[in-house]
Structures are given as C-alpha cells and as structure tokens.
Amino acid sequence: MKKEYRTKYKDSIMDYLKLNKNVRFCAADVFEYMNDKGISINITTVYRNLDKMTENGVLLRSKNPTDECCFYQYTEPGSHCEGHLHIQCKKCGRIIHLKGSFMNEFNNYVKLSYGFMLDYKASMIIGLCDNCRDAEIR
Numbered sequence: 001m002k003k004e005y006r007t008k009y010k011d012s013i014m015d016y017l018k019l020n021k022n023v024r025f026c027a028a029d030v031f032e033y034m035n036d037k038g039i040s041i042n043i044t045t046v047y048r049n050l051d052k053m054t055e056n057g058v059l060l061r062s063k064n065p066t067d068e069c070c071f072y073q074y075t076e077p078g079s080h081c082e083g084h085l086h087i088q089c090k091k092c093g094r095i096i097h098l099k100g101s102f103m104n105e106f107n108n109y110v111k112l113s114y115g116f117m118l119d120y121k122a123s124m125i126i127g128l129c130d131n132c133r134d135a136e137i138r
C-alpha cells in the first residue's frame with residue numbers, strides 16, 4: 001500500500017475519533033464514516049488500523065458483554081491508561097477511567113497480597129452507569 005494512502009486512512013480515522021470522544025464504536029462505524037466521506041477502504045484495513053492504534057495506546061479495546069464484538073474507545077493523549085482500571089457500562093458500553101491515587105494503593109495491595117501484577121489495559125470492570133441505571137428504574 002502506498003504511504004499517502006496509509007496517512008489518509010490514519011488521518012480520517014483520527015477525525016472520526018475526535019468527533020466521537022467518550023463514545024465507543026466498532027470497526028463497522030469507522031468503515032461507514034469513511035465510505036460516507038468517499039474514502040474507499042476495506043474493513044480489514046480498518047481493523048488493522050484500529051488494532052495498531054490500540055497497541056500504541058490511542059484506543060482502548062473492549063468486548064461487548066452480550067456478544068463477542070470488539071469495541072474501541074479513544075483515549076486522550078497522556079491519559080496513561082496503562083496505569084489505571086476502567087469500568088464499562090454493560091448497557092451503553094461507555095468506558096470510564098478510574099483515575100486517582102487509590103489506584104496505586106489497589107495496585108500495591110494486589111501485588112503484596114497475591115504477588116500479582118495487574119494488566120490494566122487488558123482488564124475491564126463491568127457495571128451499570130448513572131444514566132442506564134436511571135433508565136432501568138423508570
């Protein structure tokens with residue numbers, strides 16, 4: 001693949017990400033967005049780009065709790081997602097970064113008590129967010 005194409009793909013994926021901060025999306029959403037913009041790309045290339053961005057820490061990848069579909073979410077530069085846990089709403093899929101000094105305490109506790117080094121980027125705690133809980137009560 002020509003370099004200019006690679007850059008073009010990456011740039012328009014970044015455009016999509018900036019428009020969809022704090023929202024999870026799947027490869028098909030990006031694929032659709034790019035097609036709408038008249039950029040011809042195949043879904044495999046979308047996946048490859050998203051996986052690369054996940055490796056580079058630009059994206060968080062998670063599995064949908066109900067099926068095995070992969071979702072992605074943009075992380076702002078400097079959010080240090082390798083240093084904290086994330087909670088994901090099982091209903092809307094929103095991901096929240098659990099930032100705070102208690103993360104260090106938790107990390108040390110698990111390390112000392114169980115000799116376990118946590119891999120935050122590979123872990124996701126599932127819960128129910130404010131909005132979805134309100135919707136359930138109503």
Ligand SMILES: [Zn+2]
Nearest residue numbers: 079080081097
């Ligand atoms: Zn994070």
Ligand SMILES: [Zn+2]
Nearest residue numbers: 089092129132
């Ligand atoms: Zn929710």
